[in-house]
Amino acid sequence: MALRSISDIRRQELRAAAFRVLQREGVQGTTLEKVAAEAGASKGIVLHYFRSKAELFEQVMREANLVLRDRVNARLARADSPQARLIAIVEGNFEPDMFIAPVCHAWLSLCAQVPRDAALARIQRVIHARMQSNLMSGLRPLLPVAEAEAKALQISALIDGLWLRLGLAPGSMTPDEAIAIVRQTLGPSLLPPPH
Amino acid sequence: MALRSISDIRRQELRAAAFRVLQREGVQGTTLEKVAAEAGASKGIVLHYFRSKAELFEQVMREANLVLRDRVNARLARADSPQARLIAIVEGNFEPDMFIAPVCHAWLSLCAQVPRDAALARIQRVIHARMQSNLMSGLRPLLPVAEAEAKALQISALIDGLWLRLGLAPGSMTPDEAIAIVRQTLGPSLLPPPH
């Protein structure tokens, strides 16, 4: 890992604190004071490291996105067939330490801002584009391109919907149940052969 | 239609105005002043008819829910087979005048409040329960109960996900495309025979 300056570390701490507050309070409830308190600092410091509240949220969403991406990529790196890639993507999107209600709340809150914040919208587009691209890397060898694209859209919408469901009804679903539903939707021909 | 008092009419107008503002501005941006302006009245009048902003939002969500319910029920009433019931539910959830980005934004904004507002959470539970019950009325005659329940969860999560998708990426999908994806997911055995 590259050396990080003191200010990079501070920024990182503040992003983490902001994400924790976001889980509890949502975007509206996340004030600069609460973020500062969560990080054990003063409000001024937050604005010292982030030009504005909007920029703080943007970086929080960007980092949450990177964490998700890395988790999926870690699984993808170990996948040795198109079918295994698909499973890797699905399981990477339902890691047990991320697919929990508070995290869903934070994401949901951020998503609700997307229509009114161009920076967040950009990040959201990246997320969708990567999901589509990842899924296509597994589907393309197995299906005609038109069918693969339809399938990718279906699966990514289903994953989004399952996250939304957990956010709206905490405790209504375990990661394993969510994965089972997506596997079911992939269908037998896209699942890896039993080991 | 039953006689409505003047106050019922006012409340109705204010709910409609609030929903319009909600589409444009989201929950945070929807202030009592803006709602009043949208309705052509003063801020005081809003709090005359609704005890608080929270109660206004609660009634807005409740009414939006009723509109959705009625649209689905209208189609269900014309369905004469389990397969037709399933199609009715799906098409009722993607009516072209409701499945549009601004409406998605309003719903998304309300959903983001669900974790922090018990009244909204109650309404959300009702929505999910009705969706599940409607789907089961079509699936139960066609599948074993365990499979039917899994299928219902799959389909309702997919519908949620498609709505979310339209909210996050306006213009990325037409009602027909969304319906096609859900039909695909239902599978041939659950689709009505070609006419």
Next chain:
DNA sequence: TTGTTTATTGTCCCATCGGTCAATCCACCG
């Protein structure tokens, strides 16, 4: 008409919040 209730408005209050700023502290460098 008169009295009573309801509709409606504009004003006021107060808490909150994002953001600015000057002052201070502290670490490092010459």
Next chain:
DNA sequence: CGGTGGATTGACCGATGGGACAATAAACAA
């Protein structure tokens, strides 16, 4: 040692927004 620049704080400001309230207008009952 002294100074320079970033780190940190707390005070302050202006705007906003939810909500209370008193005053007024209008509808209605007696």
